[in-house]
Amino acid sequence: MHGLFYPERIAVFGVSDSPLNLARNIVTNLDRFGFRGEVFPIGREGESLNGRKIFRSIEEVGPVPDIAVMLVPARFVPEAIESCGRKGVKYVVIQSGGFTEFAEASRDLESRVKEIARKWNIRFVGPNCISIINMENSLILPFVPLYPNETRRGPVSVAAQSGGIMLEMMQGLNFEGIGFNKLISMGNKLDLNENDYLEYLISDQETKVVGLYLENISDGRRLMELAAATDKPIVVLKSNTSPGGSRVAQFHTTALAGDDQVASAGMAQAGIHRAHNLQEMLDDLKILSIAPMRGGRLGILSRSGGHAVLLADAAHRYGFELAAFSEGFFDRIRREVRAGVISMTNPLDMGDIFNIAFYADIVESALQEEGVDGVVISHGAVSKNENEATREVFRRAGELSRQYGKPVVAVTAPRREEYFPTRELGVPVFPEADLAIRAMSLSRARNMMKERKIARAGRWPALNKSGRGQSRAASPAEAYGFLKSCGLPAARFAVVNGPAEGLKAAEEIGYPVVLKIGDPGVIHKTEAGGVRIGIRTPSALKRAFREMSRASGAREFLIQETAPAGTEVILGGRQDREFGPVILFGLGGIFVEVLRDVALRVAPVSAEEAGDMIRGIRGRALLEGFRGSPPCDTDSLAKYIEKLSLLLADHPEISNIDINPLILYGKGGGGIIVDAKMEITEKA
């Protein structure tokens, strides 16, 4: 994709010299920013723009453009792409709106665009986007007028599924002194999608941190693979989280694991930082652009006692320690204190130090302390004649942070842009104690993050994105067979058609037995009176058969062994349209049904990760031995979770599975699956 971001020659479709024309802004932006390649405006009416000839068609252009940018009405896009194909253009940026984002009727048009592009081997951005920016070569392609003082070259690249969000990130990164490297407005993602851009940005030397704004996820598994394989920090803001509405919650797992929770789980597994709003996204990009927090000891410097208290509260909330400053540190400060009214503590209240320039020296002294992993400087209420000195403190603090390899962040009154360093990267500035400490906490978490290993199944699980296809309930025999096939401890059972076979089976399995309806259609057997437990004799079994047949009309039955009492847990899984197979674990009974206390991962997972799931539920104490009861066999449980996750990954036709309960025994005792429901959906 290098050719898209580093073109030598650019064709711009849809240009005229009318002042209302939008495509002319593209040409003007390139000129204003001093793009050094050739630019060929194209428009039906010809004429000229900024002293540059407007070609009537791409055929008229002499050399072959590397990329073509289009801002023509949607219905003219296929023809324009066709002409690009004939000319030999390899990348197209379709800014035009009026596709499926507006009306479903445009689906045909989109198909046509895709087809033509495929024919000519053209890859394209959009449609319905404000296109791309590359600060390395002044490639400024949006149709909105942009100005050099609105941009700043920096280490962060962002791909956004919304032009408005892309512009806001641009403004924010510029304004806060971080800067950006490449910006992409992805539009409808008809061809290139976030994974394509991400793959490129990961390979891009100039990009140090990647931000993505996504309204849907094109292929969650590929996203995870890409993120897990790189050391570059990736921040994702995923919106569109309101639930889709009327989903039938016939399976626990479907009800317990909403799409958005799956997205959260998948991103966390891959080491992606999920931001929950634009402020968090910007804050995350800011903090990940500077030196990392390598430990948990903060030095807090504050001009106001109130802000010091708020920072100390936040430090405690996020699990930081307040570093113990050395005597040497305090000695250096005492020299500058006027009235002597200052306590030598951390947080350090600098309120009595009136020489603001000295603040930077204090920052340096704090960074020199061995026991300090990062510094927060709060400089709340600044009067206007202190702006210059404050800016200089922030600028020097940024230099010192780079020099000492430790993070420094500033907290200052919200929305006072005059404090922000305007010409170079200073410290990240936060309007609020809580946000500053939260950012430091992210930095530490990032630094402590283990290598991500995305477990792999035997075959790469296919996504069934349409969710279409015939679904059917598996019979108990089929479900239990699947489970046994992957080594899961399903209870011993036999399928029988009536009392005669039943008595024989019960003899083999051994009393007491359980009798269940075996017809695949009956999902909620207990509620339907289709389960009888504790049958101790043949005559009791015969009586149970009689009553169950009469009440339910069932023709197929299950005789099942009776599992000893133990701790109930549930396992489940389903296929997610964006991430594929998903696995879920929780404690049985009230914990799931009342408290929804479950752990969730994108499958497959390793036994180690399954262990994290087990330790991740709130009620974990119950498995670890609560009130003197012996601890459960969580090692076996972790293996069961791993095995089920592999089963789901290898069998995308299993659209839902619900193991409820699995009875778990003490260390070394394993467990027994007492009931399981399964739904099979063959791909349409």
Next chain:
Amino acid sequence: MHGLFYPERIAVFGVSDSPLNLARNIVTNLDRFGFRGEVFPIGREGESLNGRKIFRSIEEVGPVPDIAVMLVPARFVPEAIESCGRKGVKYVVIQSGGFTEFAEASRDLESRVKEIARKWNIRFVGPNCISIINMENSLILPFVPLYPNETRRGPVSVAAQSGGIMLEMMQGLNFEGIGFNKLISMGNKLDLNENDYLEYLISDQETKVVGLYLENISDGRRLMELAAATDKPIVVLKSNTSPGGSRVAQFHTTALAGDDQVASAGMAQAGIHRAHNLQEMLDDLKILSIAPMRGGRLGILSRSGGHAVLLADAAHRYGFELAAFSEGFFDRIRREVRAGVISMTNPLDMGDIFNIAFYADIVESALQEEGVDGVVISHGAVSKNENEATREVFRRAGELSRQYGKPVVAVTAPRREEYFPTRELGVPVFPEADLAIRAMSLSRARNMMKERKIARAGRWPALNKSGRGQSRAASPAEAYGFLKSCGLPAARFAVVNGPAEGLKAAEEIGYPVVLKIGDPGVIHKTEAGGVRIGIRTPSALKRAFREMSRASGAREFLIQETAPAGTEVILGGRQDREFGPVILFGLGGIFVEVLRDVALRVAPVSAEEAGDMIRGIRGRALLEGFRGSPPCDTDSLAKYIEKLSLLLADHPEISNIDINPLILYGKGGGGIIVDAKMEITEKA
């Protein structure tokens, strides 16, 4: 306190004409803002300032000042107050630092100041503060230079226990176009405290909304009473929430209800809005200054599709409905749409409307819709040449909000101060979708808030703020006696000193019985092997006595009736230093010990509020009848909670109580208290 905020004559202590003098800023501020009363600078060296004579002492001043402001070294404060007293001054503002906030050794100095003030009947602000501001009469008393363009008269008054926070609130309220009426920096609260200021601000006609920043709470009960009795919204940011450290968690309730949770509970009971950081505080003050959200139907207007999605997500998260716009509404919009590429939905994507002035018309149309309770307008990426038009939209939106009596808020790119209306109250502006919708949600919650009734005990519970005094464990007899005295269903029991008395008591109570150690010192009886349950015969009882005496050396025992099985709950309480008696309820066993699933209130509570507590725990389904078990007698439970809360309020000497468990039965069945521990602390 009217005299403090509306003085005619002001004496300012500590003034000199040295450029380094800080007190001169007070005089200059008053002059700069055009204060119309008389100002008398006082300083040992005399001379003059701004052409005004500096008096050498207050005696030299002719008329009696209404208030005196002091910025002299701490050690001179007593003498200065004494001179004010002799002169007849009624209010003093002590700005000087160097009191106990700096060194414990200054406690004597503080006592002296208090004593002298009391002698002369003087009330004072501070010490260690930057004093007060009243925009109504240009009373600008801080020692930091302030300028008229940094201030704006408005409906919000703030009292802050930090000068830095007061200044930041001042800047924020000014900057965001809301303005402020009275500002108070409370300092060390040696005399006047937050409740005194709150009481005054509630009575103050010009103050419509009150904000408090508190690092400690002087008297939580009075704060609750004041807040519950007024309709004025009160927002409190309470910091200093990190736990104090080494508290022995011998009682569940002590461990389960930290000081900060008590503060949260108490504020919520009184209808106070607790903000968690400065941004929330400012946001809350902003939204509570405009027309309230009277329902749950939002109209969302957005220039960018991405922001529309983020707003819709947030609306869903906060439980709002997206209003159904009428056809008439859409008709009015269609007239302005250029390319026709716009979906007629809510959120309305205004991206294709290029005439920004029309946005205000859309806001008006939305406000006219009967199905719309409030409007959010997002105007994310604004290019520089649109600033003027944007400001005008926000200004008109503010007017329209007042005209239609519905709230309008704006979301716009963070930290772009040029968008803020500078001369008059426009709409509140939020940098983030989530924050805007959160604010709307607060507005709705406020509007739906029921009248707060703070339950009262027989006598007004006294605070034991020192926490000092001798503590002792109550004997079981004493504890059970207390519980029975207030009508709580303690199990039948008898205190006995050995087997002979024990057998007699068991006969009366009826087998099976429970045998317990009765010595008051043994708190964790079960762990100490001091409880035997299910004793069915006299011989078994004798054996149990023998074993228990041998193992524990106990000399006092309890024979107790055996309660039938039921649902275990716990009740507890303790005395909080800031709020007095506190009551706590939770489900027994794992729910409390593993999940810490508890409800907490400042006592006393009514049975109705106790019902809210019961419905407020996560595991409430267990009480309502889970998996076919009959519902518990929650009516009786609510009455028990009420009674215990009254007991705690009437007996401040009960410093801790732990009822664990109370066994609860089905509807009408009541419950039985099976075990209770109690600690008594007599005031020092």
